[in-house]
Amino acid sequence: MPVISVPQAYNEEELYVDLRSLFGHSLFLKCEGFNFAGSIKLKAANGMVEAAEREGVLKPGSILVESSSGNLGVALAIIAANKGYPFLCVTDARCNLSSRLLMEALGSRVHTIVDPDPKTGFLGARLDCVRALCATDDRYVWLSQYTNPENWRAHFRTTAPAIARQFPRLDVLFIGAGTTGTLMGCARFFRRWHRPVRIVAVDSAGSVSFGGPAGRRMIPGLGMSVRPPLLDESYVDEVVRVEEVDTIRACHRLVRHGFLFGGSTGTVVSGAADWLARQNGPRDLTAVAIAPDLGERYLDTIYQTTWLRDVYGEDVLRSATSRP
Incomplete structure (x- = not known):
């Protein structure tokens, strides 16, 4: 039984959601929103x-x-x-x-x-x-989260070792890219791991983090309008870019099964599902994706039909309305 005296002392590290039944591929979602701040x-x-x-x-x-x-x-x-x-x-x-x-x-x-x-x-x-x-x-x-090495060191010390303990045969890890603190901390840890782990960064379309032109982004969280100073691309094996409509559809697909996640999580899940669907090799990969946040703070945006239609048009939820 955890007993704490300060709110920052608690974070649930061992909760995963198996998304195979939702997306047809083995994918374990590490839930990082179960603390007093509601996010990683x-x-x-x-x-x-x-x-x-x-x-x-x-x-x-x-x-x-x-x-x-x-x-x-x-x-x-x-x-x-x-x-x-x-x-x-x-x-x-x-x-x-x-x-x-x-x-x-x-x-x-x-x-x-x-x-x-x-x-x-x-x-x-x-x-x-x-x-x-x-x-x-x-x-x-x-504190400058964009340049502060303690940003990535926090995940080198906590997030990555927690994943390694639960998945010693990990093959691929999907990590959302914002400041790239989580990405760089986990990537540095698994570079030293006993087996190769493919690091796939998931970025928002319109972000300039990995190059390309800036575009409109309405969902806060992932993506940057300037290159992240913490980013070292030598640690990243692949980058997947996700359109915001696909972020929204992933969130709504999850919530139709009772899982209310935030926009950053929807982006990561969409990118991971797309990457896994495109693989021609073995389908028994051990794959983990990091879910940075929960969905309560998006009730007036991602989960609000009027806002969605005003920003993205009438068809934004078309492919997310039926259960798989």
Whole structure:
């Protein structure tokens, strides 16, 4: 029986969903949303805060500030509330309303960017805002999830070893690419593993993380409008890009079986299912995909029919309406 005294001390590491009956291929989905932050971002947030405290960068009187599309902001808001730090999250108009309200309920302030930078999009505008804030007051401490190595180290220490314990014969691992902290931490761990593990990065169409032109992205979480500084492509075997309509269809296919997952998870599942369907080799691969989040924070977007039709058109759910 787990007994904790701080919210960041708990994360369920051993829960997997077998998706074979839904997608026709053996695929185990590692569920990372069962903690007090509701997403995998709690690991990176905790790692970055603890490192900043050890190094004396974060101390009494400091004000945490970070750019986030939602999930990391919620994680930092929880840790800040527990430790007594003020926290300011700089987000943008795509951030889910529930995430903003949750951060505010935890005592954090939320600043929402409404105008994207013409070249670097919302992320660039958010980063410019954070830099400007830090320049005006030296109490601000910016952990910088996009450049902070503690982001990937958190997953090198926790996420990847947890998968290795449960799947010692792992063949392929599907990981969503945002800041690439989870991707780089897991990829570095399995590069040292006793057997080859194929690392497949799943990115959102319209993201520039692995090259290509920027495009519209309405679902927060995965994808970047600037190249992720943490990314080292030498650790990545393959990249799968997923259109947002396929993210939505994967989420709705899952929820019709009672599994309410978030947009990042829908992207990863869609990419993994597509990759597995295209394989001509053995169909008994041991495949794992990482589910970064749950779906409650997407009830007014991905799971709201009016929003979907307004943004993507009438046919967005056509292929997700029937059970397999």
